[in-house]
Amino acid sequence: MNDTVIASFTKRYESLGGQVRVAVSTESAALAAVEIVRERGGTRVAVAGLDEPLAEAFERALAGAGVEVLREPFTGVKLPHGIDECQAGITGAVFGIAQSGTLAEVATNDAVRLVSGLPRTHIGVVKASEIVERFEDAAPRLRAIFSEHSGACTVSFISGPSRTGDIELILTMGVHGPEAAYVIVLDDAEGRDSQ
Amino acid sequence: MTERYERLCAAVSKALETPERGTALQRCMQRGRDSRGRAIAALPGGEAFRAEVKAIKDRCIDRQDELVAKFTASARARGAHVHSAENGAAAIEYVLDLARKRGAATIAKSKSLTTEEIEINDPLIEAGLRVIETDLGELIIQLVHERPYHLVFPAVHKLTAEVAEIFAKSLDKEVSPDIPSIMKVVRAYLRPIFLDADIGMTGANIGVAENGSIVIETNEGNGRLVSTIGNCHVCVMGIEKIVDTIDEALTLVLAHPVSSSGQLPTTYVTWMAGRAPLGEGDAARETHIILLDNGRKAMRQDPGLKEALNCIRCGACMNICTTYGVVGGHTFGHIYPGPIGIPWTAAVHGLDKAAEFTPLCISCGLCREICPAEIDLPMLIAEVKHRVAKEDGYRRADRTMMDAERFAQVGSTLAPVANRVLKNPTARRIMSRALGIDANRVLPAFSRKTFTQLFPGHTSTVADPVRKVALFIDVYANFNRPDIGMAAVACLEAAGCEVLLPEQRASGYPYIGYGDLDRAREAAAFNVARLAPLAEEGCDIVAIEPTAAYCLCHAYPALLGGSRKSRSVAERSFEIFRYLLDHEPEGQADNLSGRRYGFHVSCHQRPMGSGREAMEWLQRRGAHVELIETGTCCGMGGTFGLKAGPLGQGLSKAAGEGLCKKIRESGVEAMVSESSVCALQLREGTGLPVFHPLELLRHAKGEKKQGGHA
Numbered sequence A: 001m002n003d004t005v006i007a008s009f010t011k012r013y014e015s016l017g018g019q020v021r022v023a024v025s026t027e028s029a030a031l032a033a034v035e036i037v038r039e040r041g042g043t044r045v046a047v048a049g050l051d052e053p054l055a056e057a058f059e060r061a062l063a064g065a066g067v068e069v070l071r072e073p074f075t076g077v078k079l080p081h082g083i084d085e086c087q088a089g090i091t092g093a094v095f096g097i098a099q100s101g102t103l104a105e106v107a108t109n110d111a112v113r114l115v116s117g118l119p120r121t122h123i124g125v126v127k128a129s130e131i132v133e134r135f136e137d138a139a140p141r142l143r144a145i146f147s148e149h150s151g152a153c154t155v156s157f158i159s160g161p162s163r164t165g166d167i168e169l170i171l172t173m174g175v176h177g178p179e180a181a182y183v184i185v186l187d188d189a190e191g192r193d194s195q
Numbered sequence B: 001m002t003e004r005y006e007r008l009c010a011a012v013s014k015a016l017e018t019p020e021r022g023t024a025l026q027r028c029m030q031r032g033r034d035s036r037g038r039a040i041a042a043l044p045g046g047e048a049f050r051a052e053v054k055a056i057k058d059r060c061i062d063r064q065d066e067l068v069a070k071f072t073a074s075a076r077a078r079g080a081h082v083h084s085a086e087n088g089a090a091a092i093e094y095v096l097d098l099a100r101k102r103g104a105a106t107i108a109k110s111k112s113l114t115t116e117e118i119e120i121n122d123p124l125i126e127a128g129l130r131v132i133e134t135d136l137g138e139l140i141i142q143l144v145h146e147r148p149y150h151l152v153f154p155a156v157h158k159l160t161a162e163v164a165e166i167f168a169k170s171l172d173k174e175v176s177p178d179i180p181s182i183m184k185v186v187r188a189y190l191r192p193i194f195l196d197a198d199i200g201m202t203g204a205n206i207g208v209a210e211n212g213s214i215v216i217e218t219n220e221g222n223g224r225l226v227s228t229i230g231n232c233h234v235c236v237m238g239i240e241k242i243v244d245t246i247d248e249a250l251t252l253v254l255a256h257p258v259s260s261s262g263q264l265p266t267t268y269v270t271w272m273a274g275r276a277p278l279g280e281g282d283a284a285r286e287t288h289i290i291l292l293d294n295g296r297k298a299m300r301q302d303p304g305l306k307e308a309l310n311c312i313r314c315g316a317c318m319n320i321c322t323t324y325g326v327v328g329g330h331t332f333g334h335i336y337p338g339p340i341g342i343p344w345t346a347a348v349h350g351l352d353k354a355a356e357f358t359p360l361c362i363s364c365g366l367c368r369e370i371c372p373a374e375i376d377l378p379m380l381i382a383e384v385k386h387r388v389a390k391e392d393g394y395r396r397a398d399r400t401m402m403d404a405e406r407f408a409q410v411g412s413t414l415a416p417v418a419n420r421v422l423k424n425p426t427a428r429r430i431m432s433r434a435l436g437i438d439a440n441r442v443l444p445a446f447s448r449k450t451f452t453q454l455f456p457g458h459t460s461t462v463a464d465p466v467r468k469v470a471l472f473i474d475v476y477a478n479f480n481r482p483d484i485g486m487a488a489v490a491c492l493e494a495a496g497c498e499v500l501l502p503e504q505r506a507s508g509y510p511y512i513g514y515g516d517l518d519r520a521r522e523a524a525a526f527n528v529a530r531l532a533p534l535a536e537e538g539c540d541i542v543a544i545e546p547t548a549a550y551c552l553c554h555a556y557p558a559l560l561g562g563s564r565k566s567r568s569v570a571e572r573s574f575e576i577f578r579y580l581l582d583h584e585p586e587g588q589a590d591n592l593s594g595r596r597y598g599f600h601v602s603c604h605q606r607p608m609g610s611g612r613e614a615m616e617w618l619q620r621r622g623a624h625v626e627l628i629e630t631g632t633c634c635g636m637g638g639t640f641g642l643k644a645g646p647l648g649q650g651l652s653k654a655a656g657e658g659l660c661k662k663i664r665e666s667g668v669e670a671m672v673s674e675s676s677v678c679a680l681q682l683r684e685g686t687g688l689p690v691f692h693p694l695e696l697l698r699h700a701k702g703e704k705k706q707g708g709h710a
Helices: A001-016 A027-040 A050-064 A111-117 A135-148 B002-017 B019-042 B046-062 B064-077 B088-102 B113-117 B119-124 B136-141 B160-171 B178-198 B221-229 B246-261 B296-300 B306-310 B316-320 B322-331 B338-348 B353-357 B364-372 B377-392 B396-402 B404-413 B417-423 B425-435 B451-457 B473-479 B480-492 B508-515 B517-536 B547-559 B564-571 B575-581 B603-606 B612-620 B646-665 B674-686 B693-700
Strands: A018-025 A042-048 A069-071 A086-092 A095-097 A103-107 A121-127 A153-158 A180-186 B081-085 B105-108 B132-133 B199-202 B206-208 B213-218 B231-237 B270-273 B286-292 B468-473 B498-501 B540-543 B574-576 B596-600 B626-628 B670-673
Touching: A001 A018, A001 A135, A001 A180, A018 A027, A018 B480, A018 B603, A027 A050, A027 A086, A027 A121, A027 A180, A027 B019, A027 B213, A027 B425, A027 B498, A042 A050, A042 A111, A050 A069, A050 A086, A069 B046, A069 B564, A095 A135, A103 A111, A103 A121, A103 A135, A111 A121, A111 A153, A111 B119, A111 B136, A111 B221, A135 B270, A135 B286, A153 B113, A153 B603, A180 B046, A180 B160, A180 B451, B002 B322, B019 B246, B019 B322, B019 B404, B019 B646, B046 B064, B046 B105, B046 B246, B064 B081, B064 B206, B064 B231, B064 B286, B081 B088, B088 B119, B088 B199, B113 B322, B119 B132, B119 B286, B119 B547, B132 B136, B132 B270, B132 B626, B136 B178, B160 B178, B178 B221, B178 B396, B178 B417, B213 B221, B213 B231, B213 B246, B221 B231, B286 B417, B296 B306, B296 B338, B306 B338, B316 B322, B316 B338, B316 B364, B316 B547, B322 B338, B322 B646, B338 B377, B353 B377, B364 B603, B377 B425, B377 B517, B377 B547, B396 B404, B396 B425, B396 B508, B404 B473, B417 B425, B417 B480, B451 B547, B468 B480, B468 B517, B468 B547, B473 B674, B480 B498, B480 B508, B480 B575, B508 B517, B517 B540, B517 B564, B540 B575, B547 B564, B547 B574, B547 B603, B564 B574, B575 B612, B596 B612, B612 B693, B646 B670, B646 B674
Parallel strands: A018 A180, A042 A069, A042 A086, A086 A121, A121 A180, B081 B286, B105 B132, B105 B199, B199 B231, B231 B286, B468 B498, B468 B540, B540 B574, B596 B626, B596 B670
Antiparallel strands: A095 A103, A103 A153, A153 B270, B206 B213, B213 B270
């Protein structure tokens, strides 16, 4: 089940100009993030919206590789400038949509949105079991998110890197948002280590 | 009125002098249509989403008052300030007041057509605020003080080199004329504006009543930054954007980018409810949603314009509009450009403003076929033309074209003389001045005997008819080419049909094209009254001319408010080749082989099989037929291209040049088209003979070949 949905998500997301890495454990997901940050020449990274064990594993791995990590609640960080100075932002997605290659990120604090919006590289992290197949399957998920958070809440669908066609309708990546977009899919299928 | 028309003629003439600009625009439009086509091919259900979008919009506009109240309550419950503005001035005043109260200096905007509509930037700038557009296209046109050229691609008319120059000049920097260099400069210029803006201003693609969220679709990511960073966010949204449920919103979130840029969905879709804090900051962060009326409530009460409220602002109609492709969005538009710009301008900026560019619509109807909300744009535009004409009257040439049937009657009665007149240059110059018909267009000769006169003398060859067919003949086959009408009869009889010719008038489509909806309704009512009893007895109705079939199937029900009779007629009406394919016997003689024909689809065939039936009918007979198309109109627009002047044959020929060039380069020996008027355009534009499919059959039988006019 996971394999099919991961394959269709990957195919779609990569057709949009993004890249997908599949990890089978929290540790390998963190290592994938370190690898991407290295490739992109990052020395400072902001992390937001990840579950606690994941966030810790990512921080540990990145710090171990000599990367400075900013984490929620961003105490002492001047916002938005501090996040803008990061070369990469890592955010957790609550669910994904395979048909459209989409991550859904939930923010009850707008810093989350800045982490995926300001740096030149964005890495989204999603659990394979949370990827729905069809676009319309997003409706019940959205409804549940907005009932869980009854106050201010923003859900961002992100499908690949920032793009524009404003000059002669020619597709160009990375105008204001990230020019490079990665997704780490955590394959949490039964029998595999998801802790 | 004349002044306005002269102004428009001058603008068209100017566009005709620089065809390279039009060609670049047409390339972009083609790119837009191609990506849309690919996206729809990949979409489960293909074009089926259009009916769904129409149903959602119809439903939500009908429940508008209730949904506005529901949205307001749920947005407030999440902490948003919701304010209703009756018009642009009220919305501007609200923002000015807000800026004053917050001591704001800079407003960063993401793309919003609604703020363009109310021209909010100038008064804010005059009040001392710095207002910066952050969408790349909007920024370009802001720097050169222009209006959007296209709904979705506002700077589509600026080529890369021009854009580089604009940034070099405005920012006083060296910019190489390539897109990556431009991006680098833009990113560096806008970054501090994003980071330090006091107010972020956006529009919204959708408002969701269910959870009080606004939905902002962007690709560049500027909408996210603008709605996140400043402590104050303002959203200006037309009340027609509100839907009830998340599910409805999801459908629109796909429909919008599929139609405009071929995406599923845009890179970023932000569902924003209330205003979240930023980090541990304790600044008062606010979101203000301004619900704009500005004529929308009146539009909803106006049966002639109401359907325009279903527009989801995808811009697809301007990607397919052939005259837009020649003159561009500054001539073809006020603030809202293109086909949908006509009813929207009439509703929110006034009939006078709409009248400035309404004559550019040649009623080809392709906008109706591409619209994701299935808006009957030609009918809305006809309504605007009608209202303009009620004030200003009709131009001489438009009156001539609306009277085509009467002229044809006279021409046919006086056929030998009339035909000599049509070939006489002096007479044609006089006709041009007196009637507005272009002197150089080669007009079809009239037949002394009309089809209506010939048909009663015909003896049916069918002994045992299996079905009855009422033939709807229309002008050309009746007055100019009764032989084509008789060929149609022969084919129908070969398919076992008894052919009847009930009393009828011409289809009356020119009344729609030139905006006389009173006479259009008269023609529709006349024909429907005579055809409906036949249809209700089980008789089928067959038309030869695509526009006539389009009237029977689509225009008459729209004109007659969907009356039962008009629907009975529509249900049993067919374009002839669809009908023949269904009913003719198997195993047709292979007598059309050996020549290569190109096929041209007339616009009115698009909702009726796009000519596939005629092509298959020819292929069954061994013909080699290939489709040659650009996806837009050949530029003839019914009789528009017969009119003298730039707003007639001048614009028409320029619009058709792309297609004619493609045909000339294809190497086909002849063209085939079912439309009599498209055929005129293609003959002149390509120098090739152009046949009606039924003519080819006669040609194969060794009878006189026409393909041109005798």
